[in-house]
Amino acid sequence: MRSAAASATIAGVTEIRVLTDDAQYRAHNTLFRRAMHWGPPTDDQWKLTQPSYEDGRVHAAFEGDTMVGSTQSFASTMVVPGGAKVPHAAVSRVGVRADYTRRGVLSALMREQLSTLPDPVATLRASEGRIYGRFGYGLATRVRFLRVDARKAAIPGAMTGSVRMLDPDTAEKTLPDLHTAAGLGRPGQITRWQGWWVRAFDRTGDSNNLVTVVHSGLDGDDGYVSYKVSEDKDFKHHMEVEDFVAANADAWRDLWIYLTRLDLIDTIEVDAALDDPLAWLFEDPRVVYTKDVFDQVWLRLVDVPRMLAARTYGQAAPVVVEVRDKLLPANDGRYRISPEGAERVDAAADITIPVDLLGAVYLGDTRFSDLAAARRIEGTRFDEADALFASPVAPLCSTFF
Numbered sequence: 001m002r003s004a005a006a007s008a009t010i011a012g013v014t015e016i017r018v019l020t021d022d023a024q025y026r027a028h029n030t031l032f033r034r035a036m037h038w039g040p041p042t043d044d045q046w047k048l049t050q051p052s053y054e055d056g057r058v059h060a061a062f063e064g065d066t067m068v069g070s071t072q073s074f075a076s077t078m079v080v081p082g083g084a085k086v087p088h089a090a091v092s093r094v095g096v097r098a099d100y101t102r103r104g105v106l107s108a109l110m111r112e113q114l115s116t117l118p119d120p121v122a123t124l125r126a127s128e129g130r131i132y133g134r135f136g137y138g139l140a141t142r143v144r145f146l147r148v149d150a151r152k153a154a155i156p157g158a159m160t161g162s163v164r165m166l167d168p169d170t171a172e173k174t175l176p177d178l179h180t181a182a183g184l185g186r187p188g189q190i191t192r193w194q195g196w197w198v199r200a201f202d203r204t205g206d207s208n209n210l211v212t213v214v215h216s217g218l219d220g221d222d223g224y225v226s227y228k229v230s231e232d233k234d235f236k237h238h239m240e241v242e243d244f245v246a247a248n249a250d251a252w253r254d255l256w257i258y259l260t261r262l263d264l265i266d267t268i269e270v271d272a273a274l275d276d277p278l279a280w281l282f283e284d285p286r287v288v289y290t291k292d293v294f295d296q297v298w299l300r301l302v303d304v305p306r307m308l309a310a311r312t313y314g315q316a317a318p319v320v321v322e323v324r325d326k327l328l329p330a331n332d333g334r335y336r337i338s339p340e341g342a343e344r345v346d347a348a349a350d351i352t353i354p355v356d357l358l359g360a361v362y363l364g365d366t367r368f369s370d371l372a373a374a375r376r377i378e379g380t381r382f383d384e385a386d387a388l389f390a391s392p393v394a395p396l397c398s399t400f401f
């Protein structure tokens, strides 16, 4: 971690500092919110936001004494294909004051943040698709927004386990551990930090209507769903699923039986992985309608050798991949990928790929052959590379940050 004194100077004008005190954190949050065209945090909003400011992980750009740019990260771990968990930085609150944009402030913040991150991988959610590729982030997961016609969505048969509703105090004590135990099944899923849960347990305004139901199977609690219901009109109600966690297929099916048998609910909306099998629960698969598919997580391999070694690979003949990374040249090199793992080699490359696009294929969402078809990468033996990097389940990050 760097001290408050640590800084980097860009063109003698902008300075990047690591913030350390609460007043600066609030100014940082205000700057970010204003960049997003929101007002500054109210005292109540700040109470929910302040716990997510972690010392050593908050960067700001200054021109003289004026704060002009913000970024920060939250410490967590990420699941990679094969199931290993690696330290992960969830990057967020990226903003530049509107009167300082397009002068390289974000570029300076990104360079400094990336070169000081203690984690081998970072992800973020992008407000616009053209911002982050240049900093080595590639689009790595996509999400489907589903709408379920709850009045027609009958699931035959009984539950195999049981469900129970939690009061809010019990939910606060139960969910963090249950999420860690049950919610990390797909590549791309991340553990949640304390500040994330503080916001999740907000009980003010609309949030006071959050309901949590836990599922128990043969081995105890193994999933939960949290949702909010609003009345559209005339006893027609709409449900938004806020959080859905299931460690196994029984928990998943039972929680959907619970949701679709609730009285007075017309529609249910939920975020799901691209390959989510929800439609197969119902006799009529059209009760599940895909409203939209959207890009979700952009992934930056900060330490390429470590990240390539962390995941497992499918069955195919080995492929040598040459990685190019303009911002972090220590990652430049050729890596032999085989079913046994990844190692740096001094051999001719089959495929040359920039680090942002390696981020796009890393979790298995995108294939090398798709990038080649789009003329984004060059080389040969894309089919073997596809098979090596394939993931049996689609990646997802169901923790919004």
Ligand SMILES: CC(C)(COP(=O)(O)OP(=O)(O)OC[C@H]1O[C@@H](n2cnc3c(N)ncnc32)[C@H](O)[C@@H]1OP(=O)(O)O)[C@@H](O)C(=O)NCCC(=O)NCCS
Pocket (backbone or CB within 6 Å): 035, 036, 093, 094, 095, 096, 097, 100, 101, 102, 103, 104, 105, 106, 107, 108, 125, 126, 127, 128, 130, 131, 134
């Ligand atoms: C997006 C934002 C952070 C960019 O900051 P900035 O200081 O203007 O970025 P830089 O000057 O360092 O730009 C670096 C490069 O990215 C490009 N770029 C920056 N923002 C871009 C955008 N929104 N769309 C397309 N290109 C963009 C710049 O043109 C520049 O390109 P170049 O190197 O070829 O000249 C800033 O415009 C902002 O705060 N926007 C509103 C809030 C927001 O969207 N935040 C991101 C949340 S995920």
